[in-house]
Amino acid sequence: MMTQSVLESLRGTFAGLSLDGFIVPKTDEYQGEYVAPCSERLAWLTGFTGSAGTAVVLSDRAWLFVDGRYTIQAAQETAGLPIEVRTTTDCPMHKMLADLLPKGVRLGFDPWLHTPDQVGHLRRTCEQAGAVLTAVTANPVDGLWRDRPPPPAAPVVLHPLEFSGRDWRDKAAGLAAGIKADAVMLSDPGTVAWLLNIRGGDVPYTPLPLGRALFYRDGPKIDLFMDAAKIGDEVRDAFPDGVSFLTPGDLPAALAALSGLSVQVDNGQVPQALVTVLEQNAVKVINGADPCVAPRAEKNAVELAGCRAAHARDAAAMVRFLAWLSERTESVDELTAADKVWEFRSQGDRFKDLSFPTIAGYGPNGAIVHYRSTPATNRRLEPGGLLLLDSGAQYLDGTTDITRTVAVGSGGAEERRRYTQVLKGHIAVSRTVFPVGTTGSQLDVLARMALWADGVDFDHGVGHGVGSYLSVHEGPQRISKSGNAVALKPGHVLSNEPGYYKEGCYGIRLENLLAVVECPAPDGAERPLLAFEVLTLVPFDLSLIVPELLTDEEIRWLNRYHTRILAEIGPLLDGHAASWLVQATRPIFRGDQRLSG
């Protein structure tokens, strides 16, 4: 329970810092999806625990800006505090702030927690408001936070060639050939981990060692800036040359040594603080995308093989869970369901962690796209409703992400119609072949056509990229209606997750991971084609499918998919799960199709 005294203690620092206000974002100095406990400044200050948000505290007012999914939670968690919650869904924070900030206010920010792009927005906001934006040298929250957890210090481990498939020297040589700057600031722990084939455990759900690297084109060689305590001899010995192990404290001096040279930074990822150091040392700063992002996305053959193996184990766990669920008659709720699917997964080889917090939403909770069950919202799985289960795991050899929606008891006619329409969209994306050069944005519509015909749709993208024992959300490719110029390439892994959500009633989402693969050329083909290989091998709920709404091709695709699941996952199962899978993967037909169809 937060009290106003925390806000007041922050305000008490303003005079000494010559400030009238201060910005506290959720993000840490790595701009990652998940932050370590020591970086939960926003939760410490406001009590708000959502995954995204920013507080702006003035002497007499305070706002908490969150997107639409967190409006209610933010209000609940800040209840009793003099904080106004504002929803940014229709208007971004920086635009709202331009109207809210009083003229002449000096607004402080921590340049380690904001990127140059974000600072640019804030600067224009302050200009419009007649306010002054000022970087602080030390975050006042850190000085006030008495029981602040220590920085994470999980040991760094090697991610061996058996899983990574490509030596770091080979990756480094590829990078060096493609960059024009003398050095590149790699400020994303995920690309550092990819480049050096290392992993860690500093944040939940993603096996990241927090740290940065400077990549020098000549050599190429790498300075790694990471807490020495995290790095054991095995790791040091694995890099006999080419990599210098330094600490975060060494970074300013290393940047200063680049005076007169050019350094590439990603203005959407790097902290403003580092760019300021570069500029102060007369380093030529070149803005450019992190050069690891594109090659990291193109999984090599070893990574794809690991991905397939991880998906087989993950599918076995999911099938065990679904078989278990089908036998329960009572006493299952969202939280026990989430626990149970974790339990089955954790029995699998090479399992390390979940890849994100499990979404187990029953009935109306399934309609909340980013739902996370709590004791207060937890629902019993009564017959007659749908359970939406979106979950995934981190295995040493691959990262998974799957959503299945199942009928508890049996679904109604409307739910079956919508489920079948979502499935039609899912199948359309899975089946498509497309020429080299096609972007994910071009394919987005395929997932929506069947829903559009009924005047319904869903308000999220169709697919995101997925890492290889790294973040479950990874760029640069994606399938979404907003334009994305990144062409799909062999080795890209993407989710395919159309959905439908009826507020207050139920939610449906059907998600598989797909790998982009080369497609054999048909006779007369003039352009090289790509296609998707389905990685996820878990049956769809036949009780929710209306065969009469499916075309011959869709039924054929579904029956082939289920046949493949039985062949590949069946041998991993025994007992009830094995017999459940046989039933769950039986072929289906339309009334007008012959059984031989």
Added chain:
Amino acid sequence: MMTQSVLESLRGTFAGLSLDGFIVPKTDEYQGEYVAPCSERLAWLTGFTGSAGTAVVLSDRAWLFVDGRYTIQAAQETAGLPIEVRTTTDCPMHKMLADLLPKGVRLGFDPWLHTPDQVGHLRRTCEQAGAVLTAVTANPVDGLWRDRPPPPAAPVVLHPLEFSGRDWRDKAAGLAAGIKADAVMLSDPGTVAWLLNIRGGDVPYTPLPLGRALFYRDGPKIDLFMDAAKIGDEVRDAFPDGVSFLTPGDLPAALAALSGLSVQVDNGQVPQALVTVLEQNAVKVINGADPCVAPRAEKNAVELAGCRAAHARDAAAMVRFLAWLSERTESVDELTAADKVWEFRSQGDRFKDLSFPTIAGYGPNGAIVHYRSTPATNRRLEPGGLLLLDSGAQYLDGTTDITRTVAVGSGGAEERRRYTQVLKGHIAVSRTVFPVGTTGSQLDVLARMALWADGVDFDHGVGHGVGSYLSVHEGPQRISKSGNAVALKPGHVLSNEPGYYKEGCYGIRLENLLAVVECPAPDGAERPLLAFEVLTLVPFDLSLIVPELLTDEEIRWLNRYHTRILAEIGPLLDGHAASWLVQATRPIFRGDQRLSG
């Protein structure tokens, strides 16, 4: 036949202008698709008559930059001249020029013929090359061109409410409510014509009166800058107040009078020369899209009714042509076919002109996307090949654009397969329903899926906007894979023109115009839906369709479309054309469908 002396005479002006080179673009001072004869500076200088290109003439070298469709034509037309033709398909002119321009060169340009966006590109090019870009005060070509045609002076005519459907005062009031600047520079004759409900005849194929307008938010009132000789009493009397009739020579003074106020200009359309005048007079210049473009695209009920009527007459002409062609046994070639289709169109009520040069490409010529038949390229329509005919007309009540591909004699198996695949894409776009907010870019893929399955594609967009007795190419909406953030709106008119081109063999394109219309909501619909109404009513060539490649829904769509054509166009025909249409619109079935299907 051009001679080198023209180039040399231009070079002879350089010393007096303190220049080392000069840029001569195809565009005129209105950046329109077609230019008047007096603006054909590029053809005068180089002999090149294509619709797009730019010459850069230095003292000792000269280049002509054209896109891929004009590489061969440009080489032919400049043969014998010391001009190097460069193709810009893979690298834009300004990038090539950065490598070609010698250091220190002073390169002149006419600021009336380039927009601020274009000048920005040229300026960066010159900076990279170490060259200097300089605006001239008078175009040296104009001083040299002895037999230069006079400026066009076609009379301005009123475009009555019977066709325009909306009073200019109502349009002006709508504009005034949406702009923030004190005035808007309307520099596109097409938007001036739309706003004031006037038309003219200064350029081919588009009924434009060349001229500009200043739109003042207060009032609102309009200054029209147009040659007085073009404007008769009927036009003047139609605007008793709110519009001042001025001449182009009055424009600088009108702009100077705006000193201290703000003026919105479209940096992609307005000449740099006008922006310079504004800046010299301390006018605050605001870059923003021409505010007429969005409302002009949303055709009102009267415009749509006119569009439908024009399409019925156009369809009757096209059917007469196709029926005539089906009877010919010899002596038809591309040029006579194009003449004949013009002849049938010109017999229709309210016919004014073609809307673009007819493309009649037989056999290999059909594979040239922007083909225009000449005596040198003209081909006889021998049995066994395909004729691609892309043509359209300007009627007082609407603008048409249609492509049909027909077998001369009968088509081969490959041609029939490709024709059917193109038709499948065409039908997919026509049939789709989509929620309000959907962009044309989202729909592009629908036209390509059937071709992709065979590893083929086409390299142009699927659809462009079309004006109402205005330009046949009109923004802002379009259907293309390059991202376009413009949502489709009721009243938008678009082409739907997938194709397939086999170089050296044949080309296929199937084009109808579509209007975006509201779609009745299905039961349970949650979002308002839009759909396409097909405007073009001309049958597809049944001899080129393989029914076995079509789904039940596609066959049903095709049969319904042909039934509608017979019902709506049949009554406009008699004799052979009427009986031909009955045959051409007969229902088709797959072998496995019952005749009652």
